[in-house]
Amino acid sequence: MSAGFQRARRPEQIAARRTAILAAARELLAERPVADISLRELSCRVGLAKSNVLRYFDSREAIFLEVLDTAWTTWLTELDRVLGDPAPADPGFAREERVAGTIAATLAERRQLCELISAMAPVLERNISPEFARGFKVRASANTERLGALVRARVPELSADGARQFASGVVIVVSGAWPYANPTDAVAAATAELGGTPGFAAGLAEGLTNLLAGLVARRR
Structure with a gap:
């Protein structure tokens, strides 16, 4: 153990230690991509040895998946408010464009959430225990179902299966789109020389609109 370290034993002590570790992870995410954050750096930020951090979480990846879960549920609560009450269908697919655009805009405002979603499958789910994986996937599934339900409440022509497909498609x-919109400096310079590409929010809105409108059109 590091000098001065006292192992948290009471539930409230354990909860406080976990909260401090998650807060440090969020601070680091505000500074750099998750791929550039090591367990050693995270441990130093919270003032613990790596071995002590691992007393409270399976791994570095598990820590950031916990951050993702909180950010995801917080976003869904805000999205429900921003989407507002259901409205009658507009001509064409204007309603679907509005709903998809709102989803895209609120996601674009949450860089940490987009960063963690993009890292979830290829990075963060690669070094976690079966027990943690099971719990996280249950929560992730619930978040996806909730997103589908929010969209279907505003676009009732969407089937239950279509709502699930759309919600999964958002992820x-x-x-x-996130890593594509946030390339390395060299790739960004080369892309600019070739005329550039649409911004993340605009590209995401277009892709989600096409997905949502297509799923609704198949029901008509």
């Missing part, structure tokens, strides 16, 4: 589109 998939963000996972691909």
